[in-house]
Amino acid sequence: MLVLKRVVFGLMAVSAVLFLWMGQEQQQFEEGGEGPLSYAQPGHDAPDFEAQTFDDQSFSLAEAKGEKGIVLYFWTSWCPYCQASSEAIEKAHQDYGNEVALIGINASHQDQLSEAEQFISRNSLTFTNIIDENGSVSERYYVPPVPATVFINKEGAITYRKTGALTYAELEREIQALRQGEGS
Numbered sequence: 695m696l697v698l699k700r701v702v703f704g705l706m707a708v709s710a711v712l713f714l715w716m717g718q719e720q721q722q723f724e725e726g727g728e729g730p731l732s733y734a735q736p737g738h739d740a741p742d743f744e745a746q747t748f749d750d751q752s753f754s755l756a757e758a759k760g761e762k763g764i765v766l767y768f769w770t771s772w773c774p775y776c777q778a779s780s781e782a783i784e785k786a787h788q789d790y791g792n793e794v795a796l797i798g799i800n801a802s803h804q805d806q807l808s809e810a811e812q813f814i815s816r817n818s819l820t821f822t823n824i825i826d827e828n829g830s831v832s833e834r835y836y837v838p839p840v841p842a843t844v845f846i847n848k849e850g851a852i853t854y855r856k857t858g859a860l861t862y863a864e865l866e867r868e869i870q871a872l873r874q875g876e877g878s
Contacts, residue, residue, distance in 0.1 A: 802825045
């Protein structure tokens with residue numbers, strides 16, 4: 695019994711340290727700290743990347759910039775909040791896909807490709823989805839938890855980002871701002 699108490703106490707201590715560390719990282723990010731955490735904030739240029747889509751096509755953010763606003767949506771198949779957010783993204787793709795590029799980014803380094811493919815199929819997702827196999831895109835955009843959504847204007851600057859579930863109303867508000875060239 696004493697061993698069990700020590701194990702539980704040890705796990706609680708490790709959890710507390712991790713919680714405090716993640717909170718410090720998030721605070722540094724939100725306050726515009728130095729280093730990689732500061733790059734993916736509103737007002738900064740969106741970091742470029744290249745990746746493969748689930749349809750085995752090449753995708754380059756640099757090539758997509760300039761045409762229209764872009765919404766990057768980071769997700770995994772096992773994330774319960776990603777289900778509702780994916781539905782909102784798909785509806786926005788149907789409603790605004792000609793005016794704004796909606797790009798799903800599967801955090802494949804945290805997921806299994808077969809599960810991600812099933813998620814796309816099961817939810818009838820028609821927007822472009824790319825594979826972030828080694829986590830480099832997620833790292834550039836500082837996406838420790840999913841879902842996360844990043845809004846980029848035509849000029850390539852990040853206008854808004856949201857970590858956590860996204861409603862269609864929030865998505866529509868930010869898409870309208872992108873369409874009008876404003877952003878939050």
